[in-house]
Amino acid sequence: MAAAAGLLGGALTACGSDGASSRKTEIRLTYATGDETGNAIIKAVTEAYNARSKTTSVRLDPLPAGTDYATAVKTMDATGNWPAIIDMRDTATYIAAKKLAPLPAQVTSLLSDDVYGKAADGNVYTTPMNAMNGESGINIVYDKDYFAQNGLKVPATYAEFIALLQAIKDKGQTPLATAAGEIWPSDQLWKPLAAPVFAEWSDKGGFWNAVTEGKASIEDLREPLERLKHITDTYVLKGWQSTADAQTTTLLVNHKAVMATSSAGIGRLTDIKKVDPEFNAGLFVIPDDEGNLDVLKYSVNGDLAMGWAISAQAQKNKVQYDAAVDFLTYWYSVEAGNLMEKTGGLAPNIKRAGEITRNTSTPGAQDYFDLLKNPKLVWYDNDIESTKFSAFNTFFRQTRIEMQDGQITVDQAVAKAQAEFDKSVKQG
Numbered sequence: 236m237a238a239a240a241g242l243l244g245g246a247l248t249a250c251g252s253d254g255a256s257s258r259k260t261e262i263r264l265t266y267a268t269g270d271e272t273g274n275a276i277i278k279a280v281t282e283a284y285n286a287r288s289k290t291t292s293v294r295l296d297p298l299p300a301g302t303d304y305a306t307a308v309k310t311m312d313a314t315g316n317w318p319a320i321i322d323m324r325d326t327a328t329y330i331a332a333k334k335l336a337p338l339p340a341q342v343t344s345l346l347s348d349d350v351y352g353k354a355a356d357g358n359v360y361t362t363p364m365n366a367m368n369g370e371s372g373i374n375i376v377y378d379k380d381y382f383a384q385n386g387l388k389v390p391a392t393y394a395e396f397i398a399l400l401q402a403i404k405d406k407g408q409t410p411l412a413t414a415a416g417e418i419w420p421s422d423q424l425w426k427p428l429a430a431p432v433f434a435e436w437s438d439k440g441g442f443w444n445a446v447t448e449g450k451a452s453i454e455d456l457r458e459p460l461e462r463l464k465h466i467t468d469t470y471v472l473k474g475w476q477s478t479a480d481a482q483t484t485t486l487l488v489n490h491k492a493v494m495a496t497s498s499a500g501i502g503r504l505t506d507i508k509k510v511d512p513e514f515n516a517g518l519f520v521i522p523d524d525e526g527n528l529d530v531l532k533y534s535v536n537g538d539l540a541m542g543w544a545i546s547a548q549a550q551k552n553k554v555q556y557d558a559a560v561d562f563l564t565y566w567y568s569v570e571a572g573n574l575m576e577k578t579g580g581l582a583p584n585i586k587r588a589g590e591i592t593r594n595t596s597t598p599g600a601q602d603y604f605d606l607l608k609n610p611k612l613v614w615y616d617n618d619i620e621s622t623k624f625s626a627f628n629t630f631f632r633q634t635r636i637e638m639q640d641g642q643i644t645v646d647q648a649v650a651k652a653q654a655e656f657d658k659s660v661k662q663g
Contacts, residue, residue, distance in 0.1 A: 259288070260558045262549070265296040265311070266322035267304040270481060271509070272502035272579045276365075279578045284565045291558040293320075301419040302629055317546035319559040323361050324541060328622040335360045336550035341560055345567040347584040351542075361542035362563070363533070366581035369614060370531040371520065371606055372500030373426050376483075376507070376599070379515040381408075381493050389519045392526045400470040403493050410470040412483045412492035415639075418632040420480040423496035424466065425635060427521035428459040430529035430615070437615035444620055447661050453653040460638065460645050467639040476640060481506070488514045504599040505579030516599040520606060527613045528606070623660045630655050 264281065268274055274297070281293050296318055298307045305324055311317060312334060329335050337358035343351060351362050382388070385406060390396040403410040414420040432455055436442040445451035467475070472492045483495040484503065488511040497503040497518070507516045520528040533541070543563060549555040565571055572582030572591040582591050595601055606612065631652050638648040 259290060259292040260554050261292045261294055262320065262555055262558045262562070263294050263296050263318035264320040264562070265298060265308075265318040267300040267324070268297045269300050270499040270502045270506060272499065272505045273365075276575050276578045276580045279574055280566060280571050283571070283574055284562055288561070288565075291561055293562055301417045303417075305625065305629075315548070317548035319546060319549035319555050320562060321544050321546060322364065322541070323544040325622075325625050326361055326541070326544070327620075328625070329544075330354055330360050331622060334547050336545045336547050336556065338362060338545060338563070339560060342563045342567065345564065345585050345587075347586055347588070350584050361544045362567075363542045363583055364566075365575070365583055368500075368581070368607060369533050370426060370498075371603070371612075372502075373423055373496075373498045373530075374500070374518045374520045374606075375411075375494050376487060376497045376503055376516055376518045377494040378487065378490070379517040379599075381490075382517075389517070390522060392522050393524050396521055397466075400466065404470060409472045409492045410494060411466070412472045412478070412486040412495040413467075413475050414478040414480045414483055414496070415475055415636050416477050416479040416482070418629065418636060420496070420498065421632050421636055421639075423480075423498045425459070425463055426531070427529070428462050428466075429456055430531065431523040431527075432456055432459060433531065433617045434523075434527075434529040434613060434615035437617065441617045441619065443617065443624060443660075446656060447621060453649050453656060457645065457649055460635070460648060463635065464639055464645060476636070484510055487516075501581055501597065501600055501603045502579065504597045504603070507599075508579075508597050514598065518599050518602045518606070522611070526611055528609060528611050529613050529615055532614050532616050621660045627656055627659045630659070 264277075266277055278295065281295055285292050298304050308321070308324060312329075312332075317334070323329065323335070326335075337360060342362060343359050346362060351359055353359055377389075385402075387399060387402060388395075390399050400410040413424050433442045436445050436451065439445060439450075440448075442451055442455075446453065472478075472486065478486075480498075483492075483497070484506050486492050487495045488507060499506070504516050504518065507514055520530065523529055543566070545556060545559045545563075549559055567583055567585050569585070569587050569590045572585060572588070575582045576592060576594040579594065579597060582588070585591075593604075595604065634643070634648050634652050634655075637643045638645060643651065
């Protein structure tokens, strides 16, 4: 806390002609609204910062999540209306366009060295908003009491996962709820199924870069696409096409399904606790054929990188930039970390993480912490160099939904996705 506390006394206020402090400097923080817990954490930390800071006031600017957020950021950029701090998406694109400011050591030195990375120019442009545990948040949340009452176990292999789905169906229950009311939640079931293929390319430059170079192709994803369609056709609760991501919490606690997909990690468990404090939730990651839990490391520089960034527009105003830096130093403090944990999330991996009090009171939270220590957990890289990938990724999600919905076949999905990749990414 010493670093953050010292900064809060800095001269960040607006001054009158006589140099006297007149009011707090106000900066805007733009972020994508996601799960309820994530929103609550941003609100709680911001309110705590505003209450203690004598110099700066942070105004929250929440925007819709998913593709709507990417569109809103593009509009914001086109109108020159950048905030001081932004929850960044399409990072490589905006770095290349010189729309982001380098983050100083004053911020990065507070974090563990392996949770952020430098861009090609040697600068750091984004730092993680929460614990840098990759896509371990993409998992299956389930009803532990139902499992216990019916003699079911968490699957140790992919074959056991399919057997589990079938066993639940045989008992007259719907095995799985998933969502595609907005296209981004469709990743929650897809990514664990595709992870074994992606992991094979982890030490070879990443799968999507290999497709760009002609060393791999969308055809390599045929098996996970077939598995995805089989699960959707056979085991998923009807109406998934119009189901909102957060709605799966209600479906689970109301016993409309025994399991649900999630990308919110421990945040989803917290949401479940709020809806039904007595619901005994657990979570697991879908294993591959060998029983490994293949989980993507977050990219720190690629086009899919996410995290806090400071805009180049704010950098042009020293007072705004200094205020943004000041807020981020508080975000990565022990005090803020404890507040995040109390609010139901996971604090970022700061160098002083040992001083943070971890919250394990939420049912299923221990499953999440155990996952991070599981010997079968395999971290893999899949950085994407192309700044055109985000647009393709949106297209690919929609194509998969069309395939799952029976509008097109697996063959057509493979061909359609490959043609779009060649046009938008490979050819630039």
